[in-house]
Amino acid sequence: MLSVENVSAGYGRVLAIRGVQISVERGEIVVLLGANGAGKSTLLKTISGVVKPREGRIAFLGKPIDGQKPHILARMGIIQIQEGRGILGRMNVLENLEMGAYCRKDKTGIQEDLRKVFARFAVLEQRLQQTAGTLSGGEQQMLAIGRALMATPKLLLMDEPSLGLAPMVVEMIFRSIGDLRKEEGYTILLVEQNANEALHLGDRGYVMETGRIVLGGPCRDLLDNEEVKKAYLG
Numbered sequence: 001m002l003s004v005e006n007v008s009a010g011y012g013r014v015l016a017i018r019g020v021q022i023s024v025e026r027g028e029i030v031v032l033l034g035a036n037g038a039g040k041s042t043l044l045k046t047i048s049g050v051v052k053p054r055e056g057r058i059a060f061l062g063k064p065i066d067g068q069k070p071h072i073l074a075r076m077g078i079i080q081i082q083e084g085r086g087i088l089g090r091m092n093v094l095e096n097l098e099m100g101a102y103c104r105k106d107k108t109g110i111q112e113d114l115r116k117v118f119a120r121f122a123v124l125e126q127r128l129q130q131t132a133g134t135l136s137g138g139e140q141q142m143l144a145i146g147r148a149l150m151a152t153p154k155l156l157l158m159d160e161p162s163l164g165l166a167p168m169v170v171e172m173i174f175r176s177i178g179d180l181r182k183e184e185g186y187t188i189l190l191v192e193q194n195a196n197e198a199l200h201l202g203d204r205g206y207v208m209e210t211g212r213i214v215l216g217g218p219c220r221d222l223l224d225n226e227e228v229k230k231a232y233l234g
Contacts, residue, residue, distance in 0.1 A: 001026045001187055002047070002155060007056030007066070009046040015054065016042040017211045024155065029181050029188045031198045031219060033232055034208035040191045041083055043208070044157045047189070048080040049073045060155070075103055077154030083163060083191075085144040089133030093124055096132050096143055100150030110150070117146040120176060138169035145176065156180070156188045163193070170194065174201055195232035199223045207232075 002024040010016040017039040024030045034040045045051040047058060049070035058066040065073060088096050097117060101110045118125035121142040127135065132143060141161055148156060161177065162170040174197050180186040192198035199205055199219040207215040207228065215225070222228045 001061060002189070003057075003059045004043070004047065005057045005059075007043075007046060007053045007058060009042060009051050009053045011042075011051070015211060017046065017208075020056070020208075020211075020213055022206050022213060022216070024187060024189050026187055027181065027185055028204060029177070029190060029202040031202035031205035031222075032189065032191045032208060033195050033198070033205060033222075033228070035231075038208040039211040040208055041159055042211075044080060044159050044189070044191060048078055048157055050080075074151065077152070078157065079148045079151045079153035079155070080157040081144050081148050081159060081161065083159040085137075085140045087132045087135075087140050087143050087147070090131065092129050092131055093135070093143060094128045096147050097124070097150050100147035103151065109152075113150055113152070117149055120179070121146055137165050138173070141165060141169075141173055142176075145173075149180075154187065156186055157191075158188060159191045160193060161190070162197070170197070174198075177201060195228070196223075199228075 004020055004022045007020045008015055008018045020043060032040050042051060046053050049068050053066045056066065057064060060076060060078060088099060097114060104110055123139055124142055124146055127139065132140065135143065161173050165173065177188065178201050181188060190198055190202060199222055202219040204217065205219045205222045206213050
């Protein structure tokens with residue numbers, strides 16, 4: 001589904017990622033691990049068109065997409081949930097969810113997807129008219145995921161979904177991510193600091209260091225890798 005080949009990108013004169021090669025197959029959860037500053041978020045932003053690649057090739061569903069604008073990629077089905085959730089804090093919950101469907105014209109489908117979001121995150125239905133910025137951190141993360149689902153994504157890019165959340169909420173968020181793949185077949189590229197939870201959830205994974213991919217393979221193998229254990233699993 002997604003192929004990133006020898007991609008380098010950055011900000012100004014500084015390259016944040018160099019020669020990155022990863023792939024994501026349809027229906028997979030692929031995990032991207034790395035310390036702060038390793039280039040994980042930059043890679044997601046490059047895939048979603050926010051950052052332009054300096055070199056290399058990105059293909060989605062067999063078509064080259066490197067250099068495309070973010071709104072075009074969103075219409076193609078590449079939807080990013082950014083670090084820090086990125087909700088529209090002054091809008092209410094319903095307005096945030098409706099913004100997720102701003103490209104869509106199928107009113108019946110939109111209503112059906114709203115019902116699916118409420119079935120998955122019941123608290124959002126109870127908070128429909130509440131200003132999004134007043135929600136708890138966990139509720140904001142649920143809203144961010146729900147808004148992304150309203151865009152009918154083919155590929156979900158998730159950047160640190162457990163960041164700053166209480167352990168009980170983290171468990172629920174990871175369970176929800178697993179259910180998205182298991183029950184509805186979503187394809188997910190997941191950036192996550194909680195390596196243990198992420199590797200138990202994912203199919204394959206990559207490790208980034210200083211802008212480069214240094215290790216990759218099935219998540220079960222990464223869980224047993226001594227270097228990964230020492231650096232990320234404690």
